[in-house]
Amino acid sequence: MLTRSTRSKVTFSNDFKIGESQQEILAGTYEIVVEEELIQGLSFEAYRRASTYLMVRGRGRNAGQTTMQMxxxxxxxxxxxxxxxxxxxxxxSEAALSPQKDTT
Incomplete structure (x- = not known):
């Protein structure tokens, strides 16, 4: 079966969890890898998504390691x-707003 992969990036402004995983992932920019497979037997070229991965870089003692989280x-x-x-x-939120100038 013929497959293709596309890569894109997504930036999260806040820490997040994805799917059923209880692992909190830190805010930042992450690479997304989508693998698609060619649908055979059609008179035109069409692909269907086979899998999606979030590339998570290790931090701390796991620095230098990258995991593909399905x-x-x-x-x-x-x-x-x-x-x-x-x-x-x-x-x-009020905490995020700049203080107002006192006009009295």
């Missing part, structure tokens, strides 16, 4: 939506 498109989109919502909430 995930799904839906889990990844959910983690990104939660990160966006948390960032918007933090930006709207």
């Amino acid at each position: 995930t799904t498109k839906e889990e990844l989109e959910h983690a990104m939506a939660c990160d966006r919502a948390l960032s918007e909430t933090n930006n709207d």
Whole structure:
């Protein structure tokens, strides 16, 4: 079966968890690898997603190691939506706003 891989990057502003994993992943930029396989027997070229991986670089005593954490498109989109919502909430909080000038 013919396969292809595409790579992209996603940046999380906040620490996050993805899927059912209880491991908290630190905020930062991560590479996403999507593997797709060619659907045979069609009169045109079409691919279907076979797997999605989040590349997680080790930190601390695991520095220098990279793991491919298998995930799904839906889990990844959910983690990104939660990160966006948390960032918007933090930006709207009073603590995040600049102090107002006293005009009295």
